[in-house]
Amino acid sequence: MSAPAILIAGGGMAGWTTALALARPFRGTGARIAVIDTPGPDVSLGPLAPAIATLPSAQDAHWALGLPEHRVVRAGRGAYRLGEFWRGWDGREAAAFLPFGEVGADIGGVRFHQQVARLQALGETASLADHALSSLAAAAGRFAIPPHDAADIRATLDHGLHLDAEALTGALLRPVALAMGVTRIEGGIGEVELCTDGLIAALRLDDGRRETADLFIDATGPDARLIGALEAAWEDEAAWEDWAALSPFDRAAAVIRPDTAEPAPFTRDAAHPWGWRRTMPLNGARGEIVMFASRHMKDERASQMMGGAEPAAVTSGRRLSPWTGNCVAVGAAAAIPDPLASAELALVHAAALRLARLVPWPGGWRAEAEEFNRLWRHETESARDFALLRHLLNRRPEKVWAAAREASAPEPMDRRLALFAARGRIIRTEHGLYDDALWARAFIALGARPRHHDPLADGLDAGMLKARSARIRELAARAAASMPRHGDFLARVNAQDGPR
């Protein structure tokens, strides 16, 4: 069989990640995969993503892309994150930790957070996070990769990464993709040539060269040069769904700054009277994002705070059908999630790896596009809602935060809120980026207290629950103390060509 030609427009992190996702499985088929590597800064994941935080699922994705994680960490000036410290959302400057990984264990359908809630109702003071090894290790600045031995409590650990997007692209994604046979075309994107049926016929580069392909990938960032050009022909199908109404914070800036302190193994999110600030430790640097309400803070003030970075308007939203015709949008051309969702890379990974298994060539594209877009809607919805949770459940006194609280929660978020408020229950959402347990921890980290815990937890023996809780905390404390310091762990990763 002859093989497809796939042209990826935009050579940022989104473009090269997609190139890799396609190049590996198509290697040896004769498929032509080319990237138009546009000059200028990388905005393929959006304007707020010079540094990004990944979800634990990035480990599997990197594995599927053939990228050993230690090489990702090294190339991306990366650091590990065991979870997120959230401060200020409750209006009392109390900090709460959102741990990744497993915490405790369910007993016959009774979730662990319900067991802890029952113990608290009995007067115990230990919090959910107190039972999380990730939480204890993070507080102590320690880090470890979980061992394979499931009996070891360290097997409950899990992590995401902080990464410098441009560094990772330049030092790893692009060279590996080129080594896999991806063609690099340097140049800017000019005109998009459409056929009468609304498909893309070719791309013109700004120097006049004309590139054709069977499938076009739009990784051009918020400008969405390709899919944007299809909007007229496809109307609603390709259009952008704006999420601005969900948040009162309308300006944002992001920057990477040098920082020689030992990187903390977690993300730090702090709510302030004007908005919020996220800090992502990197190796020798830190990424920062501020998002704020223009009525409460001037751009100049934000810029000062951010070492001169220029704030811009927030543009979060998504396309309902990023795959339209013979064009698939990835990265910010397809969705710009709120940075608090940590979802930028997860969405690119999911889209790129799924696309590799759905390349429609030869033949039509409708059935594949429908499948692709259907799953995409679930993924982006979960990212939207995970960030929104911090808006809706904040208890800060300022007007702007009150407005954030009052945003109307879209389906299925209102159901999610109601069920947690009643009994601490988590609804199942299909194909979301966050598992049930993480949702429960997010509610709890924000101080949400259900009216009562799950009545089934009352069916469990209190003495047994207490003993288990004490044992988990004891094991976790001991394991945390035995883990290496995050800085030492990183130094080892960066020093040699191997994970240890």
Place this chain on the structure above:
Amino acid sequence: MRDPDAITKVVIVGGGTAGWMAAAALSRMSGSGLMEVTLVESDAIGIVGVGEATIPPIRHFNEIIGIDERDFIRATQGAFKLGIEFRGWTRPGHRYIHPFGPYGADIGAVKFHQHWLRMRAVGRAADIEDYNLCAVASRQGRFGPVAPQARSPLAQLHWAYHFDASLYAKYLRAFSEAHGVVRREGRITRVHQRAEDGFIEAVELESGERVEGELFIDCSGFRGLLIEQTLKAGYEDWTGWLPCDRAMAVPCAHGAEGLTPYTRSTAREAGWQWRIPLQHRVGNGYVYSSAHISDDEATATLLASLEGEAQADPRPLRFTTGQRKSAWVKNCVALGLASGFLEPLESTSIHMIQTGITRLLHLFPDRGFDARGIAEYNRLTARHAAQIRDFIILHYHANQRAGEPLWDACRTMAVPDSLQRRLDLFRLKGRISRDEDELFAEPSWLAVYLGQEVVPEGWDPIADAAPADDIAAALEQVRNAVLAGTASMPLHSDFIARHCRAHAA
């Protein structure tokens, strides 16, 4: 601290499989004194009790309530099941197995079956069933652990059971009563509702006894005593897609074929016939469309095809395929036949009871009965039922039995959009769309697509990446692992005789 809003009284109406499964699952609460659980059943009305074939998740249910497998097999005249054989579904004389468990294993990003499609096109692949342990073991009549030297990740056993449903209900009853569930015998003649909001307050027995509760679980069978007759939930009718509306069931003595470790479904002119081998007998039934055959003809067809002497008079059953519009209304949750009916083609009814119970436990209400919890339960229930419905429709739709009115109609009908989208995707390149949490996993869809000869036009282009010789060798490795695995397994009948022969077979 006791929760003042907590439900303390649950009434289960009905003592069939659904009622006793619910009772067993709730008995943890009754056992710890938090809740009174009462089950009302009427000996005069009796149970349907024909549900005899199951799918693997039932093992999970049994495990949670602490049932010992071999003990359970002995007590229910049970046997093991590795899949379903479909005879004549595609066209007369054709047969295939829908086995439990996967075919081979994915290689890198490429699905196993994509490699198989590619190799088959050049004549270098064996029958798809040769790559699935349960399928091959079914053909050979084997069941039991794979011997240690033959174990391989490519040859994993997955199983479920055949059992006598009335014995299973008895078994669950003994378990539930031992854990504090109280049983009341008697026919319910009245249902009392609260004047202000229509919530059910109590059911009244013929004797005049009132059984009061805060939460009612309607397991009263097809009639839907509470959910429909009292609360008027409404019914969504699916007979436009699944026209069978009757069944004739009859047990018979074992014939020459013996204790096969699979269910059989044989397509007939106006429906299909099941064969479910238990230790002491074989369960049989003809599921048919009354528009296409008379009861007498159906009975005659059934009786003429029995492998041994009939052990009872044929028993007629009537049903309307579909689902309650809401399985949960006010303070009443319907489980089992009271919540809807899907024909037993893929042995899913008992499983749907089980998932209903799990869902109820996850969303267990308090006396406020928050509407959003109820909506969530109903949403998940409807989704689950529609997914299974689509899978069953696929069997009927993708047939080549030209000239038989029922089958012609099914082949040419418009299927639900949710199924059409899957079919379109598969027909192009053999890609399988799947929902998270869906009961039937990719291998099940694959088994039925290929079995019903829905043949993809091509395959995933990434399957072309590896050299053909390597892929052919990888396929051969799977086939050999499956062969070695099955060869090391005992015969099913020997396994039963040695480990779980029923008490009074």
